[in-house]
Amino acid sequence: xxxxxxxxxxxxxxxxxxxxxxxxxxxxxxxxxxxxxxxxxxxxxxxxxxxxxxxxxxxxxxxxxxxxxxxxxxxxxxxxxxxxxxxxxxxxxxxxxxxxxxxxxxxxxxxxxxxx
Numbered sequence: 125x126x127x128x129x130x131x132x133x134x135x136x137x138x139x140x141x142x143x144x145x146x147x148x149x150x151x152x153x154x155x156x157x158x159x160x161x162x163x164x165x166x167x168x169x170x171x172x173x174x175x176x177x178x179x180x181x182x183x184x185x186x187x188x189x190x191x192x193x194x195x196x197x198x199x200x201x202x203x204x205x206x207x208x209x210x211x212x213x214x215x216x217x218x219x220x221x222x223x224x225x226x227x228x229x230x231x232x233x234x235x236x237x238x239x240x
Contacts, residue, residue, distance in 0.1 A: 126172065126173075126174065127172070127173055128169060128170050128171060128172055128173070129156060129160075129167055129168070129169045129170070129171050129173065129176070129184055130152050130153045130155075130156035130157075130169040130170065131152070132173050132184055132188065133155075133156045133159060133184065133187050133188045133191050134152055134155065134156065134188075134191060135188075137191075138152055139151040139152055139155065152169075153169045153170065155191075156169040156187070156191075157169050159187045159190055159191050160187055162190065163183070163186065163187055163190065165183050165184075165187065167180060167183070167184070177210060178205050178206060178210065179206050179210035179211075179213055182202055203215075
């Protein structure tokens with residue numbers, strides 16, 4: 125919860141400078157922004173995860189999977205705790221964009237009963 129969006133996406137794989145001792149923050153934020161833009165997710169890369177809604181946190185997780193070049197994402201009822209507005213935002217951006225961006229990508233999910 126104390127990490128930024130960019131740090132969360134690249135956790136353990138942060139770009140480094142100066143003999144790989146320090147995080148290259150400019151590169152980290154730039155790379156995260158590129159992934160978020162690819163998914164059409166409008167989030168500030170420097171925002172803390174703790175300040176995000178549940179839907180936004182789930183979108184960051186999908187962005188993280190893309191950064192790892194994931195070929196399969198399995199989600200168990202990703203919309204179960206979301207409001208109707210968040211479900212629409214989530215469906216309109218993350219899930220559809222993942223499948224569109226990653227033509228080889230596979231998505232497996234179980235769904236909570238949601239009214240659209």
